[in-house]
Amino acid sequence: DSGVTQTPKHLITATGQRVTLRCSPRSGDLSVYWYQQSLDQGLQFLIQYYNGEERAKGNILERFSAQQFPDLHSELNLSSLELGDSALYFCASSLRDSSNQPQHFGDGTRLSIL
């Protein structure tokens, strides 16, 4: 158990809809990262938050947004969903925003767009 909790585990929805994925980081971790994994590929970085503030953006679409709340949990919002958004979405956390610290991952949310 990594200590990172993601809900829900599965989401099935239709094109054009909006969903929210939730992540609770490990106790004490200030950094939260979101990654997308499509079709057994490697994980692609979407966005990072550190102590409530956006720190870095990766390949995140404009239809997607995220935030980190004062209790450090984070939400990833996906809107105007398309078939190609079907993927596994992982959240990871680390203690600080510095080098030489591994990120610890949740079990992911599997999003299926019908």
Next chain:
Amino acid sequence: DQQVKQNSPSLSVQEGRISILNCDYTNSMFDYFLWYKKYPAEGPTFLISISSIKDKNEDGRFTVFLNKSAKHLSLHIVPSQPGDSAVYFCAARGKTGRRALTFGSGTRLQVQP
């Protein structure tokens, strides 16, 4: 442009033998490298890491080797066990700027009893 490459999609070894998983990178600014193991329906689990100031790091049955001149790292598992069967991801992070990890596409290891 794949900055981290795992060129072997799969690897099969016998129980008790050595498993060697390979990873190449192109970005010379990477200075911290990690290996993760992933079982189906679970998130990646951190295995072992290495800083660019070292060329070897060992943790039990797992050893990671880093060859900076060749921009190559490898994970050795000795002895391999059936429970090691999983997908292994290599990941890297730069010294400055973005702290997010850049992942390879993974290698599926199967350890035969």
